Amino acid sequence: MEYDLTVTIDKASGFCFGVVYAIDMAEDILDHEDYLYCLGDIVHNDEEVKRLTDKGLRIIDHEQLQGLKREKVLIRAHGEAPSTYQLALENELTLIDASCPVVLKLQNRIKNSHDDDEQILIFGKHGHAEVVGLQGQTDGKAIVFQDLAELDNVDLPSKFTLYSQTTKSTDKFYQIKDELINRGYDVKANDTICRQVSNRYGDLEKFVVNYDKILFVSGKKSSNGKVLYDVCKKYNDNSYFISNIEEIDFNWFSAKDKIGICGATSTPMWLMEEVKSFLLNH
DSSP states (O other): OOOOOEEEEOTTOSOOHHHHHHHHHHHHHHTTSSOEEEESOSSSOHHHHHHHHTTTEEEEOHHHHHTOOSOEEEEOTTOOOHHHHHHHHHTTOEEEEOOOHHHHHHHHHHHHHHHTTOOEEEESOTTOHHHHHHHHTTTTOSEEESSGGGGTTSOOOSEEEEEEOTTSOHHHHHHHHHHHHHTTOEEEEOOOOOHHHHHHHHHHHHHHTTOSEEEEEOOTTOHHHHHHHHHHHHHOSSEEEESSGGGOOGGGOOTTOEEEEEEOTTOOHHHHHHHHHHHHTO
16 A cells, blocks of 8 residues: 655654753763663663663663672662662762752652651652652652552551652642542642653643644653653544554554654654654655
8 A cells, every 4th residue: 555644753752851861971971981881771762772782881780780899880860769879889889870850859858758757658650760769768668659549458647748750640640639638638749740741741732633643652661651642642542652663553544644753751852753764665
């Protein structure tokens, strides 16, 4: 079948400043040095991670970090728990700290709440790097939950402080806050969602309604990718989630479709360009 597709990339999509900052920092070092260790995936996008590992970035986990001595290690935008900084001192590691300023501010607020003996609840994804770093500010005492149902069997105090992972849905955060108040709890709620992520909801809403089909490009591990894809799907039912060009199915399209391409805050612009080029040259 002959396709005569019109393809447009959403200019507001692509890396947020926290990710740009971390990647720029890694590339600056790799321009002068053969390798650089990075604690965890620098960004939740496999294609971008591969591009950087090809340049000499070495992704390690916390267990491997314990065996490193006198090396340089990049802390990515998601931030780290205090125990990581302590280990770096003991192992004489040089930390290149690319923690996102929005995450650092949130870590600080959570630490202050913990120091004031407040019981802390964090609306976030279990095991997510940012959430692990946030929980670390409370010596692991904060209660992390992804869904309200998880709290049904938890013996909560009558009063607590509520925070959110920076990339969660604003709407869901406020629904949770209202429901907890309705249940009779005294909730001190802190909306700590990054506006670079939440402002994209409105941008995406306006973007996706103009196209027959939407290709949303994101890594499967990206938390904000899931949230932003849901926004696409809500306003354009013909939205498809892909991580690379191999996942594109031309059966989705009709001959003269107008296609919009958008992505998460962890999706590189080069990858969206690659998807566009693949569609136009197929």
